[in-house]
Amino acid sequence: xxxxxxxxxxxxxxxxxxxxxxxxxxxxxxxxxxxxxxxxxxxxxxxxxxxxxxxxxxxxxxxxxxxxxxxxxxxxxxxxxxxxxxxxxxxxxxxxxxxxxxxxxxxxxxxxxxxxxxxxxxxxxxxxxxxxxxxxxxxxxxxxxxxxxxxxxxxxxxxxxxxxxxxxxxxxxxxxxxxxxxxxxxxxxxxxxxxxxxxxxxxxxxxxxxxxxxxxxxxxxxxxxxxxxxxxxxxxxxxxxxxxxxxxxxxxxxxxxxxxxxxxxxxxxxxxxxxxxxxxxxxxxxxxxxxxxxxxxxxxxxxxxxxxxxxxxxxxxxxxxxxxx
Amino acid sequence: xxxxxxxxxxxxxxxxxxxxxxxxxxxxxxxxxxxxxxxxxxxxxxxxxxxxxxxxxxxxxxxxxxxxxxxxxxxxxxxxxxxxxxxxxxxxxxxxxxxxxxxxxxxxxxxxxxxxxxxxxxxxxxxxxxxxxxxxxxxxxxxxxxxxxxxxxxxxxxxxxxxxxxxxxxxxxxxxxxxxxxxxxxxxxxxxxxxxxxxxxxxxxxxxxxxxxxxxxxxxxxxxxxxxxxxxxxxxxxxxxxxxxxxxxxxxxxxxxxxxxxxxxxxxxxxxxxxxxxxxxxxxxxxxxxxxxxxxxxxx
Numbered sequence: 001x002x003x004x005x006x007x008x009x010x011x012x013x014x015x016x017x018x019x020x021x022x023x024x025x026x027x028x029x030x031x032x033x034x035x036x037x038x039x040x041x042x043x044x045x046x047x048x049x050x051x052x053x054x055x056x057x058x059x060x061x062x063x064x065x066x067x068x069x070x071x072x073x074x075x076x077x078x079x080x081x082x083x084x085x086x087x088x089x090x091x092x093x094x095x096x097x098x099x100x101x102x103x104x105x106x107x108x109x110x111x112x113x114x115x116x117x118x119x120x121x122x123x124x125x126x127x128x129x130x131x132x133x134x135x136x137x138x139x140x141x142x143x144x145x146x147x148x149x150x151x152x153x154x155x156x157x158x159x160x161x162x163x164x165x166x167x168x169x170x171x172x173x174x175x176x177x178x179x180x181x182x183x184x185x186x187x188x189x190x191x192x193x194x195x196x197x198x199x200x201x202x203x204x205x206x207x208x209x210x211x212x213x214x215x216x217x218x219x220x221x222x223x224x225x226x227x228x229x230x231x232x233x234x235x236x237x238x239x240x241x242x243x244x245x246x247x248x249x250x251x252x253x254x255x256x257x258x259x260x261x262x263x264x265x266x267x268x269x270x271x272x273x274x275x276x277x278x279x280x281x282x283x284x285x286x287x288x289x290x291x292x293x294x295x296x297x298x299x300x301x302x303x304x305x306x307x308x309x310x311x312x313x314x315x316x317x318x319x320x321x322x323x324x325x
Numbered sequence: 326x327x328x329x330x331x332x333x334x335x336x337x338x339x340x341x342x343x344x345x346x347x348x349x350x351x352x353x354x355x356x357x358x359x360x361x362x363x364x365x366x367x368x369x370x371x372x373x374x375x376x377x378x379x380x381x382x383x384x385x386x387x388x389x390x391x392x393x394x395x396x397x398x399x400x401x402x403x404x405x406x407x408x409x410x411x412x413x414x415x416x417x418x419x420x421x422x423x424x425x426x427x428x429x430x431x432x433x434x435x436x437x438x439x440x441x442x443x444x445x446x447x448x449x450x451x452x453x454x455x456x457x458x459x460x461x462x463x464x465x466x467x468x469x470x471x472x473x474x475x476x477x478x479x480x481x482x483x484x485x486x487x488x489x490x491x492x493x494x495x496x497x498x499x500x501x502x503x504x505x506x507x508x509x510x511x512x513x514x515x516x517x518x519x520x521x522x523x524x525x526x527x528x529x530x531x532x533x534x535x536x537x538x539x540x541x542x543x544x545x546x547x548x549x550x551x552x553x554x555x556x557x558x559x560x561x562x563x564x565x566x567x568x569x570x571x572x573x574x575x576x577x578x579x580x581x582x583x584x585x586x587x588x589x590x591x592x593x594x595x596x597x598x599x600x601x602x603x604x605x606x607x608x609x610x611x612x613x614x615x616x617x618x619x620x621x622x623x624x625x
């Protein structure tokens with residue numbers, strides 16, 4: 001992410017704008033509109049959108065989080081009641097646990113896998129376009145469609161995964177589990193499925209791998225480094241800012257998991273609610289139980305968790321991430 | 326990077342084998358979806374399953390049965406197919422999705438380009454600080470906003486209309502603004518300055534120089550937002566309240582929520598139809614993108 005800047009540009013150069021030239025708003029002026037006015041006019045759609053679709057909702061939900069708000073009646077102030085309720089709400093902790101477990105499995109393993117695949121796809125071999133397309137395409141498949149596909153693959157009796165397990169391990173007496181029908185196997189199934197859509201991270205990693213200066217590898221070759229040492233000591237430090245960015249985005253995404261478990265397992269999250277995620281419970285409170293106050297408190301907790309995790313990731317990576325001058 | 330010269334033949338073979346294996350694993354779910362979508366129902370229930378529909382010559386007939394469906398003269402269903410299925414109105418949901426996506430993509434491209442221009446080409450105090458702030462908003466997840474947004478849209482009387490899905494697109498999105506700003510920065514400033522000397526305002530420079538030169542980047546934004554709209558599940562789930570307004574993402578889920586007994590071949594045929602446009606767009610834009618950058622002569 002290079003941020004070129006153009007501060008040197010055109011100071012002292014006064015373009016001759018004829019009187020009456022049109023300015024962004026189409027007003028007639030004798031002088032050029034000041035740059036700051038023009039600048040703000042250009043970015044004004046973002047400012048309006050931010051105020052109405054981000055700032056306002058965030059502040060509203062902060063207020064609602066201190067109220068009892070059944071949607072059809074006006075909100076009634078209850079102080080910290082909603083936050084206190086969370087502590088003793090078993091479903092809140094269930095979703096918290098499920099979501100944390102999912103993030104703790106899907107993010108690190110997904111990152112390692114994406115890095116490995118990116119490294120493979122950065123080798124000079126024939127057929128790269130094919131390999132890259134095969135890896136990238138699944139990440140574009142709409143979640144509804146991928147939910148349907150994996151529902152079919154994970155099917156306990158007829159699903160391709162269990163057919164394969166039975167064919168290979170059947171003689172040893174191992175049978176494939178009833179993935180989505182068994183509370184123990186729901187989480188592994190969802191994590192496994194998440195690996196299918198690492199394609200976008202892979203593409204970003206490939207681009208960053210190509211930015212690593214070749215001279216560094218030549219030096220490493222002279223030192224007689226093995227490919228693995230080279231990757232750990234040269235490649236990884238050089239691409240670490242990109243990895244950090246991707247890890248943070250992956251954490252944020254995993255806290256928003258909703259569509260896949262909702263479609264595959266239903267709004268309850270399957271047997272034992274093993275696939276019941278934080279956002280699903282937030283959705284339930286807001287739109288099914290008409291408890292907008294509690295849902296808003298959950299939204300704020302989610303926001304703080306995401307900010308906290310991002311901050312922690314930054315801190316933890318301070319020594320590991322190498323920023324080029 | 327590692328060019329293979331130092332890796333030896335064995336190393337290269339190993340890399341190849343792993344690449345083939347991984348690509349197959351990634352492609353398999355899509356291929357299995359396609360194969361299942363072409364099978365008659367009995368064959369989807371066979372254990373062990375066959376790799377392809379058997380005999381392969383039934384494929385054309387299966388396309389008609391599973392994808393379109395067969396009705397008799399009175400409109401009674403002989404073979405339930407996606408396009409004519411009475412339960413899930415695929416053509417209607419497709420129309421809804423296209424309408425909403427078209428509006429949202431248009432709004433997103435125009436607004437993100439204007440905003441990105443303000444951050445890339447106009448000098449004003451606080452610009453860089455504000456840009457960092459814009460980037461920081463990428464971290465705010467939609468679930469945090471959805472409750473109050475519902476209330477705002479309810480006050481506006483927009484619940485049950487398409488407006489909550491496309492109006493916000495007219496105010497840009499951090500990621501797209503970022504993408505376009507980075508692209509605009511690569512366009513040589515000499516072009517703007519020449520235009521300025523000729524009496525062009527920022528508005529003129531934006532439309533006459535930046536937009537024509539940025540077609541590849543603009544089409545990437547359009548592609549990304551189209552895929553986002555095509556994919557979006559939570560938004561339509563919250564803001565739409567009538568089956569007639571459903572988008573494909575919601576409509577497809579109706580198959581699943583009918584409590585089982587949906588033939589897998591029908592489900593997979595519907596999935597193929599939803600995945601297909603994305604696949605086609607991917608292959609088309611891959612070319613546009615590469616060509617665009619190559620032919621616009623930006624890197625002289």
